[in-house]
Amino acid sequence: MSTHAAKTQPTDTLRTALGLAPSGPHYAFRRHSLWVRVCHWVNALCLVILLMSGLNIFNAHPALYWGSGSDFNRPALMLGAMQNNAGQITAGVTSIGRHQIDTTGLLGASKVDGQLSPRGFPSWATLPGPNWLAMARQWHFAFAWLLVFNAFVFFVYGLWSGHFVRDLTPGKSDIVHLPREIADHARLKFPHDARARRYNALQKLAYCFVLFVLGPLIVLTGISMSPTMDAAFPILPWLFGGRQSARTIHFICAFSFFGFLLVHIAMVILSGSWNNLRSMITGKYVIHGRESDHD
Amino acid sequence: MTDRRMFIGRALAGASTLLLSGCYDLSEKPWFTDILGKVEDLTRAAQHLFAGHHTLAQEFTKADIAPVFRANGTTDPGTSEYQAHVDNGFRNWRVAVTGLVEQTLSLSMSDLHKLPARTQITRHDCVEGWSCIGEWTGPQLALILAAARPKSAARYAVFHCADPMTVEGDPDHYYYESLDLTEATHPQTILAYQMNGAPLTVPHGAPVRLRAERQLGYKQPKYVQRIELVDDLKSIQGGNGGYWEDQGYSWYGGI
Numbered sequence: 001m002s003t004h005a006a007k008t009q010p011t012d013t014l015r016t017a018l019g020l021a022p023s024g025p026h027y028a029f030r031r032h033s034l035w036v037r038v039c040h041w042v043n044a045l046c047l048v049i050l051l052m053s054g055l056n057i058f059n060a061h062p063a064l065y066w067g068s069g070s071d072f073n074r075p076a077l078m079l080g081a082m083q084n085n086a087g088q089i090t091a092g093v094t095s096i097g098r099h100q101i102d103t104t105g106l107l108g109a110s111k112v113d114g115q116l117s118p119r120g121f122p123s124w125a126t127l128p129g130p131n132w133l134a135m136a137r138q139w140h141f142a143f144a145w146l147l148v149f150n151a152f153v154f155f156v157y158g159l160w161s162g163h164f165v166r167d168l169t170p171g172k173s174d175i176v177h178l179p180r181e182i183a184d185h186a187r188l189k190f191p192h193d194a195r196a197r198r199y200n201a202l203q204k205l206a207y208c209f210v211l212f213v214l215g216p217l218i219v220l221t222g223i224s225m226s227p228t229m230d231a232a233f234p235i236l237p238w239l240f241g242g243r244q245s246a247r248t249i250h251f252i253c254a255f256s257f258f259g260f261l262l263v264h265i266a267m268v269i270l271s272g273s274w275n276n277l278r279s280m281i282t283g284k285y286v287i288h289g290r291e292s293d294h295d
Numbered sequence: 296m297t298d299r300r301m302f303i304g305r306a307l308a309g310a311s312t313l314l315l316s317g318c319y320d321l322s323e324k325p326w327f328t329d330i331l332g333k334v335e336d337l338t339r340a341a342q343h344l345f346a347g348h349h350t351l352a353q354e355f356t357k358a359d360i361a362p363v364f365r366a367n368g369t370t371d372p373g374t375s376e377y378q379a380h381v382d383n384g385f386r387n388w389r390v391a392v393t394g395l396v397e398q399t400l401s402l403s404m405s406d407l408h409k410l411p412a413r414t415q416i417t418r419h420d421c422v423e424g425w426s427c428i429g430e431w432t433g434p435q436l437a438l439i440l441a442a443a444r445p446k447s448a449a450r451y452a453v454f455h456c457a458d459p460m461t462v463e464g465d466p467d468h469y470y471y472e473s474l475d476l477t478e479a480t481h482p483q484t485i486l487a488y489q490m491n492g493a494p495l496t497v498p499h500g501a502p503v504r505l506r507a508e509r510q511l512g513y514k515q516p517k518y519v520q521r522i523e524l525v526d527d528l529k530s531i532q533g534g535n536g537g538y539w540e541d542q543g544y545s546w547y548g549g550i
Contacts, residue, residue, distance in 0.1 A: 228549030
């Protein structure tokens with residue numbers, strides 16, 4: 001009863017939100033192994049650099065197509081710029097199929113040294129900042145190697161240690177609890193007691209999708225853009241409907257990763273910032289309640 | 296709320312600027328670009344391992360040929376010498392084979408036409424990201440190099456072209472490219488004089504351009520005048536093996 005009273009204190013609600021230990025009973029356990037923590041941060045670094053250098057590469061030809069070749073008259077997506085008779089850039093236009101959206105300042109045309117210039121993505125989103133295809137490619141390929149190496153280490157660890165089967169594979173109870181969890185997530189209600197010792201069903205599904213669908217897909221579509229690799233493995237471009245389709249899917253995967261990243265960070269903050277962040281740095285995660293209560 | 300949103304926005308922009316300026320600085324540090332160069336070697340070694348010497352680039356059908364094939368880079372060399380060649384139908388055009396060979400060659404267009412030709416419908420991949428499918432016809436480079444009998448020290452084929460990249464007449468700034476001998480003697484590496492069944496047009500490299508189908512577009516120079524076999528690329532122009540390589544692009548163009 002006293003535990004329950006302590007939990008409803010306003011200061012405790014704040015402490016929980018910030019991920020600090022509650023005033024009531026609590027205990028710590030090691031939530032993430034060293035392997036998971038190291039792989040997580042190497043992966044995070046790779047994803048940020050790959051996304052930003054990828055946007056710089058995209059800026060060299062800011063349009064996407066379906067098929068093997070580029071039908072320049074029918075791009076699936078194009079970030080273009082409009083100019084007036086004097087040659088000044090006046091607007092940035094995003095075309096998706098036949099629809100056109102004014103995206104001046106963000107997509108198609110954005111400021112470079114105070115001057116509106118034709119640019120797919122703006123300079124604050126690309127790595128390096130200026131359009132520099134040669135250097136962006138080198139960054140992209142270097143961190144693609146690191147990403148793949150890191151993923152290899154993580155997959156070997158995940159299979160060998162049982163991490164994938166034990167922590168990530170959704171079970172029957174996950175499916176049963178799914179509607180309830182969706183409702184709880186929508187109301188930003190997250191468990192802080194012993195239930196937080198395991199990933200919930202939504203986490204398992206999200207992590208499995210990113211690890212086993214999005215990850216392999218972005219690597220394979222990336223490789224499909226290499227003419228030498230296409231000669232070595234002709235099945236690759238065929239699988240994705242041609243090199244330009246592979247490039248388009250690569251782009252969609254990149255923004256799916258970006259979407260995942262935003263939701264992931266939002267969830268980390270909303271469900272107890274410091275407790276979550278610390279658990280991915282030192283491994284230590286605080287659970288509300290008494291450890292013996294759950295045995 | 297607006298204040299907080301502005302603060303978050305500024306914090307994000309600030310973080311991005313810090314990250315970007317850091318990466319920009321790194322991009323100019325020799326120790327870091329050395330690492331990137333090592334990665335290029337790794338990529339090349341891995342791709343050689345998978346692709347080997349003779350795996351072929353996919354060949355398409357006539358139905359796949361692009362109605363509009365973009366001409367990138369130089370679309371007209373614009374020199375008076377080149378214009379003279381255009382005016383007389385490239386009758387005096389020569390493709391020389393020089394350097395580390397037992398027998399130097401100087402081939403006219405009619406010499407090239409007498410050699411057995413290969414026709415291939417392939418996908419041209421530009422480093423910028425786009426692709427176009429076209430049909431190319433011409434003799435295999437392996438055939439020509441075999442006739443010149445490369446010396447054992449030869450490691451690269453360097454292609455010297457007629458398109459000046461800066462001021463006309465400056466001998467150091469004509470477009471050039473290079474391939475290792477594996478790629479240069481690949482069955483789909485041809486000196487193409489025909490595109491889509493017609494003689495090459497000026498924007499596409501008339502009278503003869505290189506096709507190396509497992510490579511990106513910048514590795515397939517147009518307006519080829521001389522093929523030089525060398526053991527090292529350092530002494531040629533900027534020393535990096537090609538015009539774009541001298542501007543910072545990777546020498547390995549299979550990715």
